[in-house]
Amino acid sequence: MNLQMLGTGSAFAKKYFNNNALFYVGDRTIMLDCGITAPLSLYQLGKTFNDIDALLISHIHADHIGGMEEFAFQMKFVYNRKPLLFISEAIVDSLWENALKGGLLQEECHSLDHYFDIKLLKEGVSTEIYPGFCVEPILTKHIPNKSSFSFLINGNFFYSADMRFDPDLLEELVARGCETIFHDCQLTPPGVVHTTLEELLTLPESIQERIWLMHYDDSKENYEQEMRSMQFVEQHRIYSFE
Ligand SMILES: Nc1ccn([C@@H]2O[C@@H]3COP(=O)(O)O[C@H]3[C@H]2O)c(=O)n1
Ligand SMILES: [Zn+2]
Numbered sequence: 001m002n003l004q005m006l007g008t009g010s011a012f013a014k015k016y017f018n019n020n021a022l023f024y025v026g027d028r029t030i031m032l033d034c035g036i037t038a039p040l041s042l043y044q045l046g047k048t049f050n051d052i053d054a055l056l057i058s059h060i061h062a063d064h065i066g067g068m069e070e071f072a073f074q075m076k077f078v079y080n081r082k083p084l085l086f087i088s089e090a091i092v093d094s095l096w097e098n099a100l101k102g103g104l105l106q107e108e109c110h111s112l113d114h115y116f117d118i119k120l121l122k123e124g125v126s127t128e129i130y131p132g133f134c135v136e137p138i139l140t141k142h143i144p145n146k147s148s149f150s151f152l153i154n155g156n157f158f159y160s161a162d163m164r165f166d167p168d169l170l171e172e173l174v175a176r177g178c179e180t181i182f183h184d185c186q187l188t189p190p191g192v193v194h195t196t197l198e199e200l201l202t203l204p205e206s207i208q209e210r211i212w213l214m215h216y217d218d219s220k221e222n223y224e225q226e227m228r229s230m231q232f233v234e235q236h237r238i239y240s241f242e
């Protein structure tokens with residue numbers, strides 16, 4: 001499995017784009033989150049929305065879904081194709097009602113499934129989206145009383161999306177065989193709705209050495225020298241994992 005980040009920045013970062021990813025599995029491309037900057041990032045890579053086979057959504061903040069209106073319109077009116085949308089039951093109605101309906105609602109298009117072929121994911125259940133790409137959504141703490149999911153992929157790769165520090169979960173994942181952790185990281189405290197670098201640095205070395213930092217703010221350059229085992233994920237670089 002290859003992975004290329006469309007962006008690695010926090011919601012307010014201006015240098016690194018929104019924290020969204022492309023997974024390449026065989027000849028398939030799966031996009032994980034489609035934020036405001038995703039259309040421009042795809043363009044910079046020489047890709048279009050028609051190159052995306054499936055979209056996977058973590059939660060409904062704009063840095064994760066703000067590019068979905070363009071995605072939906074382009075697929076319907078430019079490419080005449082319905083892409084797959086993998087999403088948890090807990091957020092699918094809210095994605096339409098509270099985020100996308102305002103722009104996408106029009107005659108004969110009055111629900112999300114006019115634009116996407118929706119496949120519901122169950123929390124805690126691993127679903128094989130394509131051969132060699134299994135996704136288990138894990139409900140993680142982000143904003144109180146608002147559902148947000150992280151993902152365990154193929155049982156050994158964890159992608160945190162947006163979450164508050166949860167060392168017990170990270171220990172459990174490692175005990176289950178998780179080898180690589182892509183974790184959001186707020187460089188300057190307080191974290192409040194995200195995990196801070198300070199918090200990640202309290203983890204045992206055996207966990208830190210599996211962690212790659214993403215969803216960071218524009219001050220990232222000031223922290224590069226301080227890093228011991230954890231590394232920053234870089235935008236547009238292709239990473240390979242088993
Ligand atoms: N209760 C909240 C809600 C949001 N925020 C900030 O807004 C951003 C929305 O995208 P995010 O990536 O989840 O990060 C959130 C916080 O920076 C925050 O700091 N506190
Ligand atoms: Zn975010």
Ligand SMILES: [Zn+2]
Binds near residue numbers: 061
């Ligand atoms: Zn968020």
